[in-house]
Amino acid sequence: MAYDYAPFPYVAPPGLNAAEARHPVVIIGAGPVGLALAIDLALRGVKSVVLDDNNVVSLGSRAICWSKRTLEIFDRLGVGDRMLEKGVTWKVGRQFHRDTEIYAFDLLPEQGHKYPAFINLQQYYVEEYLVERAQDFPDLIDLRFLNKVVDHTDHEDYMTLTIQTPNGPYRLEAEWLVACDGAGSATRQRMNLAFEGETFEENFLIVDVEMATSPFGTHDTPERWFWFSPPFHNGQSALLHKQPDNIYRIDLQLGPDTDPHTEATKERVIPRIKAIIGDAPFRLDWQSVYRFRCARLERFVHNRTVFAGDSAHVVSPFGARGGNGGIQDVDNLGWKLAAVCAGKAPANLIDSYDAERGMACDENILNSARATNFMTPKSPMETLFRDEVLSLAAQHPFARALINSGRLSLPFVLSQSALHSSGDSHLPIGSPVLDAPVSSPDGTGWLIDKIPSDFCLLHVGPVPIPAVCDLPRIGVGHQSDYTCFEDPTGLLKQRYGTDDTYLLRPDGHICAAFRTVSEQAVAKAMNKALGNSA
Numbered sequence: 425m426a427y428d429y430a431p432f433p434y435v436a437p438p439g440l441n442a443a444e445a446r447h448p449v450v451i452i453g454a455g456p457v458g459l460a461l462a463i464d465l466a467l468r469g470v471k472s473v474v475l476d477d478n479n480v481v482s483l484g485s486r487a488i489c490w491s492k493r494t495l496e497i498f499d500r501l502g503v504g505d506r507m508l509e510k511g512v513t514w515k516v517g518r519q520f521h522r523d524t525e526i527y528a529f530d531l532l533p534e535q536g537h538k539y540p541a542f543i544n545l546q547q548y549y550v551e552e553y554l555v556e557r558a559q560d561f562p563d564l565i566d567l568r569f570l571n572k573v574v575d576h577t578d579h580e581d582y583m584t585l586t587i588q589t590p591n592g593p594y595r596l597e598a599e600w601l602v603a604c605d606g607a608g609s610a611t612r613q614r615m616n617l618a619f620e621g622e623t624f625e626e627n628f629l630i631v632d633v634e635m636a637t638s639p640f641g642t643h644d645t646p647e648r649w650f651w652f653s654p655p656f657h658n659g660q661s662a663l664l665h666k667q668p669d670n671i672y673r674i675d676l677q678l679g680p681d682t683d684p685h686t687e688a689t690k691e692r693v694i695p696r697i698k699a700i701i702g703d704a705p706f707r708l709d710w711q712s713v714y715r716f717r718c719a720r721l722e723r724f725v726h727n728r729t730v731f732a733g734d735s736a737h738v739v740s741p742f743g744a745r746g747g748n749g750g751i752q753d754v755d756n757l758g759w760k761l762a763a764v765c766a767g768k769a770p771a772n773l774i775d776s777y778d779a780e781r782g783m784a785c786d787e788n789i790l791n792s793a794r795a796t797n798f799m800t801p802k803s804p805m806e807t808l809f810r811d812e813v814l815s816l817a818a819q820h821p822f823a824r825a826l827i828n829s830g831r832l833s834l835p836f837v838l839s840q841s842a843l844h845s846s847g848d849s850h851l852p853i854g855s856p857v858l859d860a861p862v863s864s865p866d867g868t869g870w871l872i873d874k875i876p877s878d879f880c881l882l883h884v885g886p887v888p889i890p891a892v893c894d895l896p897r898i899g900v901g902h903q904s905d906y907t908c909f910e911d912p913t914g915l916l917k918q919r920y921g922t923d924d925t926y927l928l929r930p931d932g933h934i935c936a937a938f939r940t941v942s943e944q945a946v947a948k949a950m951n952k953a954l955g956n957s958a
Contacts, residue, residue, distance in 0.1 A: 464758030487747030621719025850921025885922030
């Protein structure tokens with residue numbers, strides 16, 4: 425394969441020789457979700473142990489499509505710029521029916537954001553960058569490879585884990601256990617928790633192909649191409665887009681009755697690739713055949729055990745909602761765990777993670793299931809509807825909105841959160857922070873780089889923010905004795921208005937807005953956001 429799978433070192437854990445002190449947080453799984461959570465906690469001063477039964481990054485490119493909101497989270501964790509530099513930025517998607525392009529769409533959001541709508545970057549690079557970033561916190565993150573959790577016990581106010589290593593077993597205690605151990609979660613299986621949802625019978629072939637020549641015809645910039653019933657793969661669907669290192673991702677629908685073992689062989693894969701790209705030279709880098717589910721746990725929080733990422737919920741790969749959803753789980757969970765560990769919030773604040781990310785999960789599953797049902801109709805009537813929509817779409821814009829080859833991941837607005845204070849504001853309560861350029865005498869930059877990973881107040885407009893609750897303050901369009909910037913493009917005024925002062929949560933979601941800022945009103949909103957009754 426193109427990627428160099430260098431193993432991470434195994435170090436014998438101290439628990440083999442003597443009992444370890446109880447850890448605040450133990451994370452099972454050193455994939456993107458587990459590593460991101462450890463870094464998030466470290467940035468908030470919370471120690472964690474990360475346990476993984478393997479010692480290399482993920483085999484194959486796997487999750488490759490990272491959304492703007494997720495990149496902003498990675499930016500806060502310290503790897504966003506590196507991902508942007510390595511990744512392939514794309515914004516144009518083209519839809520084909522047979523050999524005819526029916527329409528193209530542009531995903532580029534409105535101007536004035538640090539990060540693009542999407543980049544493509546193989547999961548193994550993301551894990552590599554996160555491991556290296558985690559190593560910046562040797563006193564706060566304990567990475568333990570080849571440490572397999574084989575059992576765990578809930579003692580109501582703490583957890584006990586049994587871990588197997590090359591040197592034998594040992595035990596750990598943890599205040600909190602976070603399972604980030606993937607779709608086949610052994611933690612979930614040990615707890616006999618139901619994983620309920622819809623299983624799609626279709627088989628899909630996923631192939632990474634290395635090519636020096638772009639298959640995108642006359643288009644110089646990377647794009648996402650999706651075919652319904654292409655001539656090279658009649659009656660099925662196909663997807664093509666680019667990754668770094670001249671690697672191209674190809675997904676081919678195979679149907680429900682194909683044999684995965686047969687279809688994953690070179691003898692079957694190579695002719696399929698040649699049918700798409702012709703005589704251009706290529707090299708197979710990785711391939712797999714899979715079926716997928718849209719499923720979730722009923723609850724993500726079980727006393728002191730918390731599930732995040734694929735261990736909590738899975739969706740189809742069409743729409744880029746799996747990896748992005750997992751990182752957004754971390755964004756929601758990290759500050760809450762830190763607040764509980766620091767004694768600033770009650771333990772039941774973690775239940776709000778279940779409520780908030782449960783709503784986001786349901787939205788992701790709904791969109792993912794709709795996309796899959798459109799791509800793989802299950803009845804003659806569904807097939808007729810899809811084919812008629814595709815026929816109409818080339819000439820009639822209304823039909824294009826009905827085509828669904830994967831509604832791509834968007835940030836979830838926490839409009840129904842019990843942690844938020846009600847009220848009208850220019851930017852709705854529950855929205856994630858919107859980026860825009862800012863300037864100061866020191867130069868230009870981006871708003872997301874100026875917002876701390878803690879509660880803070882933000883106001884755009886001429887009126888300064890009064891000092892309340894010892895909170896950091898960010899002002900735009902005025903001068904005061906706290907951090908202030910100018911709005912060189914006018915986009916911040918457009919996005920936030922000039923009448924509201926926003927209280928931002930540590931994950932950058934708006935939890936309250938005020939026309940008049942007072943100590944009492946802000947304190948009340950903060951207590952609500954922290955789950956405190958006082």
